Amino acid sequence: MDLYEAMRTCRAVRRHRPETIPDDVLRRVLEAATFAPTGGNAQPWRVIAVRDAGKRRALRDLYLPLWQEYQKEHMRASAGLTGDAADKRDRMLAAADHLAAHLDVSPVIAVFCFDARRMAITDEGLGRPSVVGGASIYPAVQNLLLACRAEGLGCVLTTLLCKAEPEVCALLEIPDPWATAAFVPIGWPASKGHGPLTRRPVQSMAFGDRFGGAL
């Protein structure tokens, strides 16, 4: 599949069919993740492909109350939206609500872990949230998402289960000091699946020479 076409149509797909993913397809999308860059090429992440039905149910049971709490906050924070923006929010929330209740239906949940000891985190102590550890994880996650798109698989990047990290680590036998960074349910799309994205135009995201400057 063409690179730009894959990027341009890589939607968050939150409704999946329960059919299994063939081993060779799963292996290809996981291998795609390994091609991503990491700081000093340390590759300080690992991914666990959770296929076991009991473990997927356990992840859903951890996810659902976190989602319900998040949803309430999101509705409060976006109460001022009207018209198209409100419709769009409602559609996204309905799909995310479906995902939360059916997380165990997705045949694979890819759980990304990382080891912060193997990272040079250059933005600690700046008096704002650190993000740089993510530079050695989320490029790999993005490769996985794009590879799924190319294979016709639907998926979505979620991070809410980090709030239940101790329980997740116990469930998946993730050893200290490894931690969790992303949870990607993967499955064949149950409804329309991929398609054009809703994004701000490039001229409002990219500037020239200074913040706010014309490109």
Place this chain on the structure above:
Amino acid sequence: MDLYEAMRTCRAVRRHRPETIPDDVLRRVLEAATFAPTGGNAQPWRVIAVRDAGKRRALRDLYLPLWQEYQKEHMRASAGLTGDAADKRDRMLAAADHLAAHLDVSPVIAVFCFDARRMAITDEGLGRPSVVGGASIYPAVQNLLLACRAEGLGCVLTTLLCKAEPEVCALLEIPDPWATAAFVPIGWPASKGHGPLTRRPVQSMAFGDRFGGAL
């Protein structure tokens, strides 16, 4: 360009020619970044394409002493390496050393900024470095890197300049509370450029059902 081919050959390219990048090419790679997912589709990042020669020199002057310090630490930490691993490290350090001294030669330095207020950071207060803010930034950076690969442009993801964030924000007029997450020098490759990557095999990066489990 084929998606997997782009991923499989997307090397860190640290030696660039000074020739400018045509506007339409630059616009395409920046637009590719906008297609990436972000939490709640908030798109809480912006990118500044720094082409101004004086500003690129100023970024190099900030980068060089940070790099020299990092390099010393890296040599100390990797002093035990021998044979192929030591050779590989030395080649990487030589290229990174070249980059640090010639950062201003790259015709564009893409500086990614973010606004943490627009992020749901789900891994705060866990007693380990937070990374989740990066889930709404580095997928976009990875899209940019892959798009550069497809266009024949060399580039590399760096984060060292976060250590000089106040100076960078002053230079590029980045307003509070926006912060910096990635610095990607971009240019036409001066030497061999892209090619096969050195990565661990997928079976050592991806597990099945539990950490360490066979895929």
